[in-house]
Amino acid sequence: MKKSALWLIGIVVVVIAAGFGIHAVTSQSKASGQSSTITIGSQGSDYDIWQHIAKSDEAKKAGLKINVKQITDGVQLNKATSAGNVDVNAFQSWSYYLTYNQQNPKQKLAALGTTYLEPLGLYSKKVKSVKQIPNGATIAIADNPSQAARGLLLLQKAGLITLNKDFGILGTIKDIKSNPKHLKFKQIDDTTGPRIINDVDAVLISNTVALEGDLHVLTDSIFHENVDQSTKDNINILATAAKNKNNKNYKKLVKLYHEPSIQKYIKDKYYGTKIEVSKPLSYFDN
Incomplete structure (x- = not known):
């Protein structure tokens, strides 16, 4: 009886050990598959x-x-x-x-x-160039902080405004140092840009939104970003x-x-x- 019991215990141990071995191999294979x-x-x-x-x-x-x-x-x-x-x-x-x-x-x-x-672009149905933007014009700009800051930097690049030297990636309209044309800013949901283009003098629109509105930033915008140090961010x-x-x-x-x-x-x-x-x-x- 003792020998039989020991024999049975031995079988159980082997089966359990084999089970753990299979589980370990399976887990290892699964992990390996995931990492690949x-x-x-x-x-x-x-x-x-x-x-x-x-x-x-x-x-x-x-x-x-x-x-x-x-x-x-x-x-x-x-x-x-x-x-x-x-x-x-x-x-x-x-x-x-x-x-x-x-x-x-x-x-x-x-x-x-x-x-x-x-590229972020500046679009207009009322003027054909940045130079034609009149005094007191209304520019639509995203209400999203990062997009708004990006838009303001583009307006500075276009020569329309000057920003404070410490202007950062979350800068706002309050950081405008000089606004010689007395531009007015209308904050909008960026996704509405193509729909309000006729209601303002110019509007800043991200490229993804522009494409959805059938606008091509390289041909339809009056000014847009280029790859240089000013746009590296x-x-x-x-x-x-x-x-x-x-x-x-x-x-x-x-x-x-x-x-x-x-x-x-x-x-x-x-x-x-x-x-x-x-x-x-x-x-x-x-």
């Missing part, structure tokens, strides 16, 4: 672009398996990235990234590389959790984005309005 696929969080047109990239031959050649997840709230997308629920995100500008890191010091992100500049980037900043596969995504065939697809689909920017991260330090 990069989850990219994105939104809007960037989501569409990365869906195309994920299915591309270039991604296969690079040995990258990509799953694209859509998260429409930028702050939540950044938090999901810092928490590891998303590996890399593709949606934000350099200034948005800096602001997020300042406001979330315990959940910081790291930039992997640059992608493009989507508006360049879009790929970002990941700070701990993953040296991940080699994540860095491959930057090179993948700039593949000629991928860029041709983006140029054709968005009419050349997503201007490719392939710069080292040190570009932002200048």
Whole structure:
């Protein structure tokens, strides 16, 4: 009886051990499978672009398996990235990234590389050039703080206003130092820009919204951003959790984005309005 009992106990131990072994192997395989696929969080047109990239031959050649997840709230997308629920995100500008890191010091992100500049444009149905904007004209500007600051910098670049020297990425109308044409500003929801273009002298519209309103920033605007040091904060980037900043596969995504065939697809689909920017991260330090 004792021998039989010991024999049975031995079988049970072996079965349990085997079970744990199988579970461990299964868990390890699952974890390995998860790590081989990069989850990219994105939104809007960037989501569409990365869906195309994920299915591309270039991604296969690079040995990258990509799953694209859509998260429409930028702050939540950044938090999901810092928490590891998303590996890399593709949606934000350099200034948005800096602001997020300042406001979330315990959940910081790291930039992997640059992608493009989507120019902000000044549009008008009443004048054909910046010089024709009359005294006392009304300019519609986004009520979103970061977009408003970006718009004011563009107006300064156009020679319409002068801003205080310490004007930052969240600067406001109150930071206007000189307004020689006595321009008036009407704050609006950025998405309504194309619909109110006839109601004001000029309106600042982001490129995504402009495209939705059948406006082409490079041909329809009377003034728009270009790639230079004054617009470096508006360049879009790929970002990941700070701990993953040296991940080699994540860095491959930057090179993948700039593949000629991928860029041709983006140029054709968005009419050349997503201007490719392939710069080292040190570009932002200048």
